[in-house]
Amino acid sequence: MALLAKKTHDIKIKRKRTWDDHLLYMLTNVVLVFALVIVAYPILYVVACSFSSGSAINRGEVWVWPVGFNLEGYKLLFSYSAIWTGYKNTIFYTVVCTTCSVITTVMCAYPLSRPNYQGRRGLATLLTLSMMFGAGLIPTYLLYSNLNLTNTRWVIIINGLFGVWNTIIVRTFFQSSIPNELIEAARIDGCTELRTLFQIVLPLSTAVLAVITLYYAVSNWNGYFEHMIYLRDRDLMPLSIIVRDILISASINLEDIQDPELIEKMSGVTDVIKYCTIVVTSGPIIAAYPFVQKYFKKGVMIGSIKG
Amino acid sequence: MKTKTPKAAAAPVALTLRQRSKLQQFLVRFRKNWQLHMLVLIPVLYVVIFHFGPMYGLQIAFRDFKPRAGIWNSEWVGLKHIINFVTAYNYGELLWNTVAINLYQTFITFPIPIFLALMLHVNEHKWLVKITQNVTYVPHFISTVVMVGILNQVLSPVSGIVGNVYRAFGGVGLCPDIRASAAAFRHLYVWSGTWQGMGWATILYVAALSGVSSDLHEAAELDGASRWKRVIHVDLPTIMPTVIIKFIMQFGSMMTVGYQKVYLMQNDLNLSTSEVISTYIYKVGLGKMQMSFSSAVGLFNSIINTSLLFLANSFSRWLTSGEQGLF
Numbered sequence A: 001m002a003l004l005a006k007k008t009h010d011i012k013i014k015r016k017r018t019w020d021d022h023l024l025y026m027l028t029n030v031v032l033v034f035a036l037v038i039v040a041y042p043i044l045y046v047v048a049c050s051f052s053s054g055s056a057i058n059r060g061e062v063w064v065w066p067v068g069f070n071l072e073g074y075k076l077l078f079s080y081s082a083i084w085t086g087y088k089n090t091i092f093y094t095v096v097c098t099t100c101s102v103i104t105t106v107m108c109a110y111p112l113s114r115p116n117y118q119g120r121r122g123l124a125t126l127l128t129l130s131m132m133f134g135a136g137l138i139p140t141y142l143l144y145s146n147l148n149l150t151n152t153r154w155v156i157i158i159n160g161l162f163g164v165w166n167t168i169i170v171r172t173f174f175q176s177s178i179p180n181e182l183i184e185a186a187r188i189d190g191c192t193e194l195r196t197l198f199q200i201v202l203p204l205s206t207a208v209l210a211v212i213t214l215y216y217a218v219s220n221w222n223g224y225f226e227h228m229i230y231l232r233d234r235d236l237m238p239l240s241i242i243v244r245d246i247l248i249s250a251s252i253n254l255e256d257i258q259d260p261e262l263i264e265k266m267s268g269v270t271d272v273i274k275y276c277t278i279v280v281t282s283g284p285i286i287a288a289y290p291f292v293q294k295y296f297k298k299g300v301m302i303g304s305i306k307g
Numbered sequence B: 001m002k003t004k005t006p007k008a009a010a011a012p013v014a015l016t017l018r019q020r021s022k023l024q025q026f027l028v029r030f031r032k033n034w035q036l037h038m039l040v041l042i043p044v045l046y047v048v049i050f051h052f053g054p055m056y057g058l059q060i061a062f063r064d065f066k067p068r069a070g071i072w073n074s075e076w077v078g079l080k081h082i083i084n085f086v087t088a089y090n091y092g093e094l095l096w097n098t099v100a101i102n103l104y105q106t107f108i109t110f111p112i113p114i115f116l117a118l119m120l121h122v123n124e125h126k127w128l129v130k131i132t133q134n135v136t137y138v139p140h141f142i143s144t145v146v147m148v149g150i151l152n153q154v155l156s157p158v159s160g161i162v163g164n165v166y167r168a169f170g171g172v173g174l175c176p177d178i179r180a181s182a183a184a185f186r187h188l189y190v191w192s193g194t195w196q197g198m199g200w201a202t203i204l205y206v207a208a209l210s211g212v213s214s215d216l217h218e219a220a221e222l223d224g225a226s227r228w229k230r231v232i233h234v235d236l237p238t239i240m241p242t243v244i245i246k247f248i249m250q251f252g253s254m255m256t257v258g259y260q261k262v263y264l265m266q267n268d269l270n271l272s273t274s275e276v277i278s279t280y281i282y283k284v285g286l287g288k289m290q291m292s293f294s295s296a297v298g299l300f301n302s303i304i305n306t307s308l309l310f311l312a313n314s315f316s317r318w319l320t321s322g323e324q325g326l327f
Helices: A001-009 A019-050 A054-058 A074-076 A081-113 A120-132 A137-146 A153-159 A164-177 A181-190 A193-222 A225-230 A237-246 A258-267 A270-304 B004-019 B022-032 B034-052 B055-064 B080-086 B092-110 B110-120 B126-140 B142-152 B161-168 B185-210 B214-221 B228-254 B259-265 B278-289 B293-317
Strands: none
Touching: A001 A258, A019 A270, A019 B110, A019 B185, A019 B228, A054 A270, A074 A081, A074 A270, A081 A164, A081 A193, A081 A237, A081 B034, A081 B110, A120 A164, A120 A258, A120 B034, A137 A153, A137 B055, A137 B126, A137 B185, A137 B278, A137 B293, A153 A193, A153 B214, A153 B259, A164 A193, A164 A270, A164 B092, A181 B034, A181 B126, A193 A270, A193 B034, A193 B259, A225 A258, A237 A270, A237 B142, A270 B080, A270 B142, A270 B185, B022 B142, B022 B259, B034 B055, B034 B110, B055 B080, B080 B185, B092 B161, B092 B185, B092 B259, B110 B126, B110 B161, B110 B185, B110 B228, B126 B185, B142 B185, B161 B185, B185 B259, B259 B278
């Protein structure tokens, strides 16, 4: 009754909280803090270990802060020449593949978004079919090796050239965010299709371009399976393969380290090196993350609308 | 006026078009669209050559492929390889491993982000919500290789958190190595996937939840609904359509496992639960060079995949009366 009386004074006054409301709010606090700790703790632990001494890690003294702070692991890791080759290759693959992918994606998405385009239905069917049916690993491998593309940089560029899903995202954006009247007006004023694309559509699509650039860049930066299958030369290998050798196969090619002192140290600190490797490889992407995260979120949203 | 001009101009063109033959019409439209055709040329050629091109090589699934003889000259053996696979000693194990990982993954990684999104939505502390969101997004950007590396390190009985905890609670000696246990493989795979993906997966749900009109909440509140009741009767129903569609689509990819992660997590000791069809294809095909057999297994797998996908898609379309489907 007291509740009702209050409401007559001011309709906006909130309902008084009952015990189960309080319980729910407490529950959300607990769940969020739990999720936060569960996700953050292993990351903090890895970072802390990378700065600690090997013996402290093995004795189990490291919990949150580095124990026996030193940069030995990083020094050793950076003196490992394969890491640098890997970094160079990864940057090469990421930049070249991403550029090529974004260009071809736009090339395909723009005609697909034009309602009067002659080959629109055929193109859409082709893309849908390619999404549903694939030949599989071995036949694809045979094709590349028959074309003498294996063990070259080309195979990596070609293999990931084109993402149908990203094309659909871009097409949907073109269709829903750029008014058709604008394009029609440009066409009537004598703009060719290409000029319309470059001067009208693309300047208005920076958001979606950023989204797919990031998508392609992350998948190229993280990729390893294609590289493992199609490449053999160590000089062509990206960082991810080198990292896999260090982290999972636990093998370091000792010939790549010139300093004999280092080799001696190496045996004692393999775990530290592994922790350092994790930090060094994921660092750049996670460091860039706060600046680009809104584009990623936008991408999830655009991707969820299908036309 | 603006809308009138193009219509008036279009009418006579349409008339003359009708008078021409079909071929001429086609050519006229082709000339009008030639720049667009040039644009799609490279993507189309790419898809045809590198995506459908390998379909030609798929016939080795029905042949005894010998690299020297080439695809066309290898001996035709029909369904031999598929029958070999279906009757192989490890056929049941492979199939079960693939399905089990997927089922387990669906039932864990699916509800958790929904729950988390609801918690994020209900919580009143803006700062806590922001921090939790931003931190839980981070693992999404960790690559598979590094993810498995982290898993190996953190679970290590010597230098990992698991070892630390074991010793802190008075464990004697070394704790058993869970990384090498076949029984633990599925749990590790699924829960590490949840760790990595749960934050990211909330984005869609949180967006859907914040789209709920505040009128609904106010009305419910006036009627005396507690926050619990509003979660159940206002929030949940609004995200239900998204949830159902995502669930059905997940079912469609039942036979595809993120084989990259499985492959990296495999070791000799957990192989009895960790060998799935896709890793088997890779090992047999490129490791042991039994290309025909491996292609046959791949074909078998993708036939099941595609039918599941079609099934899921038509079910989803039926449920939403044609609105939502993958294609």
